[in-house]
Amino acid sequence: MSWDATGGDATLDVALPNAVPWSEFTPVLQHLTLRLTSPGGDADDRRELTFGLREIHADGKRILLNGELFHFRATHDGGGFPLTGYPATDVATWKRIIGTCKTWGLNGMRFHSWCPPEAAFTAADELGFYLQPECGMWNSFDADGKMLVVLNDETVRLLKAYGNHPSLVLLNATNEPAGHYAEQLPLWDKKWHDADPRRLYSDGTGRFAPPPGGPGHPYAADYLVTPRARGPRGWFGADYENTL
Numbered sequence: 001m002s003w004d005a006t007g008g009d010a011t012l013d014v015a016l017p018n019a020v021p022w023s024e025f026t027p028v029l030q031h032l033t034l035r036l037t038s039p040g041g042d043a044d045d046r047r048e049l050t051f052g053l054r055e056i057h058a059d060g061k062r063i064l065l066n067g068e069l070f071h072f073r074a075t076h077d078g079g080g081f082p083l084t085g086y087p088a089t090d091v092a093t094w095k096r097i098i099g100t101c102k103t104w105g106l107n108g109m110r111f112h113s114w115c116p117p118e119a120a121f122t123a124a125d126e127l128g129f130y131l132q133p134e135c136g137m138w139n140s141f142d143a144d145g146k147m148l149v150v151l152n153d154e155t156v157r158l159l160k161a162y163g164n165h166p167s168l169v170l171l172n173a174t175n176e177p178a179g180h181y182a183e184q185l186p187l188w189d190k191k192w193h194d195a196d197p198r199r200l201y202s203d204g205t206g207r208f209a210p211p212p213g214g215p216g217h218p219y220a221a222d223y224l225v226t227p228r229a230r231g232p233r234g235w236f237g238a239d240y241e242n243t244l
Helices: 092-101 118-127 144-160 181-195
Strands: 032-037 044-052 056-059 060-067 073-076 107-113 129-134 170-172 200-202
Touching: 044 073, 056 200, 092 118, 092 129, 107 200, 118 129, 118 144, 129 170
Parallel strands: 073 107, 107 129, 170 200
Antiparallel strands: 032 044, 056 060
């Protein structure tokens, strides 16, 4: 165990020889109890932690989850809860929603311009369901980077609250970015890919071109969510058969 005497984070290595990688096929969760005590009795704190072990990364045009090809068969959720006016905050309701999706052969959900509550992640962890939340952004990025500051602030809060859930496999910055996003969102990609590589990052759902690279754009998004591909057919006149 290492400890930062300046008051920073402690690092503790725990052996898990019988752990099973988490996925939709093996939604196995690990449980860990941490207790902090002191000889003089000044400290006595106990935390019960639940987490899943999994690894996701981009490999060229492929996404690999635990070394296997990842297929994201997701539906869209726009936060529509008309009977209450607010999203469900209990695990049972989200298990029902996710269970319905799984019955129809889906394994994930994209949240349009919002992030669901803790209960959704808990239910997804237990059922083996992949989530792509988005930061609450659907706006135009200004040239001075003020909206980029807002985006980074929200990303900090989102990952602090939900970043340890294995179901959070993808994170998108925003829906349909506009304005100066092409110069600024690659900065967001790099910042969070480097800071917390436990998931993949994309700089916006609804972009019509791959994220830029080269000088001035230090990092391309891990994946692209686009409504248009090449050819005469498909959504917005696109032919998805030619994109694989």
